[in-house]
Amino acid sequence: MAENAATTVVVAAHLDDAVLSCAGALNPGVALVTVFAGDPPVGFLGSYDASTGARSSHDRMDERRLEDRAAAELLGAIPVHLAFPERQYQRRSGWKGLIKRGGAPIPTRDEIADALRAHLEQATRVYAPAGFGHNDHLIVRDAVLALRPDAVLYADLPYTLGAEPAAPPGITGRSVEVVTLNPDRAQAKVEAFACYGSQLDPLEAAFGDLLDPTRLGTERLFAAS
Template identity: 35%
Template sequence: MESGQRLLVISPHLDDAVLSCGLLIAAHPRTVVCTVFTAPPAENMTTDWDRAAGFADAFEAMRARQAEDREALGLLSAIPVHLLFRDAQYHASPDADELITALNHAVSETKPTLIVMPLGLFHSDHVLVSNACLALMRRQPATQFVAYEDVPYRRMSGVVQARLCDLAKRGYAAQPPHAFDAPGTMQHERMKRAAIDAYRSQLRAFGPEGQANLFSPERCWQLGCDESAPTTQNA
C-alpha cells in the first residue's frame, strides 16, 4: 500500500475494526476509524451480551465501550469517530438511507484515498453497514474500497464464500488485493494485541474459547462495481 494513503475504516461495533484489520491500522498512523453503532438505547435495558461483558445495563455498557475504543485506537495511533446509531440488540437499527447519509458525511470530512469496510458476514449489523458502504461506493467512484473479512464470523463455514457470491450476483467484483496486505511485523502484532486487550469487556463476553478465534491472519478484498447493475444498497 502507498505510504501516502489516507485510510477511513468503517467499523460496525466498538471493536470490529481492530479485530478484523488492526495490523492494517497499526501500519498507517492517523487512520480514521468510524464506528457506526455506539449509542445506548433510548430507554435503559440489559441484554444477554452486555451482561456477559460484565455490565449492569446498556447505559453503563456503552459508556465503558466507547472509552475502551478510544484507548484501543490510541494504542494504534488511530482517530476514533463515533456515530450515534443503536445496534440490533437494542431493537433500533437505523434506516438504510440515514446510515448512508451519515457515512457519506464521514467521507466528506475525512477525504480518504482508501475506504476499508466490512465484507458483511453473518451479523445483521455487519450486513447493514456493508450494504450501506456498497451504496456509498457508487457515490465515490474515485475512491478505492477494500472489504475486510469480519472477525470472528469469517471462521464460520461457508460465510465468506456465500457473501462473495451474493456480491457477484448484485454486480460487485471482489479480488484479493495483495498490494493492500498489512505488513505482519512483530511491532504491529504487539500493537494489535495490546489494542485488542483494551476491549476488556468484550473479551470477557467472548470467553476463552471465543478469544481463541480472534487472532487470525487479516484478509481483505478489493471491491469494484458494475455500472450496469442497479444502484440501490440492496442491488
C-alpha cells in the first residue's frame, strides 16, 4: 500500500504500538503520533514499570521515547509525542480498589481529541488502533474517530496474534484488508521493533517471539465503508 507521506498520520496509544501493528503505513515522512507518551508524576513508579525492573518511571519514559525515535528513524517516520501519561501512571482504582496516590489525572476522550486535532485536520489518511486488548487503545480510537470517522483502524498486535477478527470491538460496517508485508518490509519492521528494548522481554514473555518476521508480517486493517 503506497502512502502519501506528507498527508498520512498514524496514531498510536503507546510507544511501540504502531511499529508493531501498522508498520506497513510507516513510510518515510509519515507522522507517527503517540498519545500516551508523557511523563509520570514526579517520584511515581508505575506498577508495570516496577514489574520490568525499572526504578524510576520518569527515567523509563525517557528511555522509551528514545527507543521510539530510534525505531521511527529506521522506518523514516516522524515521531510526535503527546504529553498524556499512560494508564499505569494515572489516578485510578488499582489493586484491591485502592486509589493510586499521586497518579496523574485520567484524560477524557475529548481532551485527547483536542490534543490530536492539529495533527489530524489536514491529513489525507489517518490510521488509529482498533481497540483490541487495552483500554488506552480504545479511548485513543474513540478520540480519533470523533475527529476523523474516516480513519483506518489497525488490529492491535500482539493482542490479535493468531486471530482473524472480522471487526473492531463495538464497531460494525467496516471492510477488512489483510496487508502482507514483503520480506524486506517485514524484516525492517522487526528491526524497528527491536529498538524497544525496555519492552521486548515482558512482551515476549506474554506473547512469544516478536522478532520473527513470519509472525509479524501480516497486518489487519478496518476501513470505513
